[in-house]
Amino acid sequence: MVKAKDLVVDKQISPTPRKRLKREERDREIAAAAVAFFAEVGFDGDTRELARRLGVTQSLIFRYFPSKAALIERVYQEVYVGRWNPYWETIIADRTVPLKDRLLRFYKDYSKISLTYDWVRIFMFSGLKGEDINTRYLKFLRSRILEPIAIEVRAELGLPSIQEIPLKESEIELAWGINSRTFYLGQRRWIFNIPLSLDIDEIVEHTIITYLAGAKTVVPMLIKQD
Numbered sequence: 280m281v282k283a284k285d286l287v288v289d290k291q292i293s294p295t296p297r298k299r300l301k302r303e304e305r306d307r308e309i310a311a312a313a314v315a316f317f318a319e320v321g322f323d324g325d326t327r328e329l330a331r332r333l334g335v336t337q338s339l340i341f342r343y344f345p346s347k348a349a350l351i352e353r354v355y356q357e358v359y360v361g362r363w364n365p366y367w368e369t370i371i372a373d374r375t376v377p378l379k380d381r382l383l384r385f386y387k388d389y390s391k392i393s394l395t396y397d398w399v400r401i402f403m404f405s406g407l408k409g410e411d412i413n414t415r416y417l418k419f420l421r422s423r424i425l426e427p428i429a430i431e432v433r434a435e436l437g438l439p440s441i442q443e444i445p446l447k448e449s450e451i452e453l454a455w456g457i458n459s460r461t462f463y464l465g466q467r468r469w470i471f472n473i474p475l476s477l478d479i480d481e482i483v484e485h486t487i488i489t490y491l492a493g494a495k496t497v498v499p500m501l502i503k504q505d
Contacts, residue, residue, distance in 0.1 A: 306343050309333065310353050317354055318397035321404040326350070351410060358401055359416045362392050371427045378435040382428070382457070382487045387480050390461055394479065399465035425454040432494050438502055449501045453494055460486045 300308065316329045326347055330337040344350040370376075370385050392398065405412035429450040430441055464482060467473045475482070 309343055310357055313350050314354050314357055314397050318400040322408040355412050358398055368423055378431050386483045390479050394465040396469050399469040425451050428454045432498055444502055447501050457486055457490050
């Protein structure tokens with residue numbers, strides 16, 4: 280039997296205090312934790328739980344991010360804006376290189392960024408929750424990549440420029456097909472938990488070849504339609 284005198288409480292033992300961080304370091308720590316947290320649980324995740332995982336108080340999080348909306352905005356900046364490489368736009372526009380090679384180079388590189396766990400899951404959760412991450416990013420993607428691809432397809436095929444005949448929505452929709460196919464690979468892996476049997480670069484290459492073969496037949500028909 281344990282006697283009362285044997286129950287000694289060591290008053291010297293206390294939780295190890297967290298290291299004090301500079302403001303910039305704490306800001307980055309919270310942002311990185313928020314990315315991981317929302318990718319795991321979605322945007323219904325409570326900031327109290329995020330604070331618990333960080334080992335800080337909720338009030339400390341709000342000292343850096345005054346609202347949950349501000350924290351979500353930072354997640355968007357970290358994952359989608361911060362990982363964007365402006366050089367990709369240069370690759371697409373470089374007509375000294377065959378279009379097939381340009382598209383392969385871009386999408387193989389882009390897939391390494393866009394098919395990651397946090398990128399895919401945050402994007403899906405955003406759509407389900409009604410956050411504007413999806414609409415903002417897709418608008419950005421359309422103007423920076425998809426419209427330029429449609430323009431380059433015309434140039435590759437010797438078709439009228441957009442100054443002669445404005446881009447048609449159907450041309451841009453064809454280019455969306457590359458992204459839809461590529462993003463589905465991320466859904467399979469990180470949403471449906473279905474492993475990929477082929478290398479992603481190989482699938483991207485097949486997708487680009489299919490797109491260009493279809494565009495060669497379809498785009499001239501679309502331009503003629505009024």
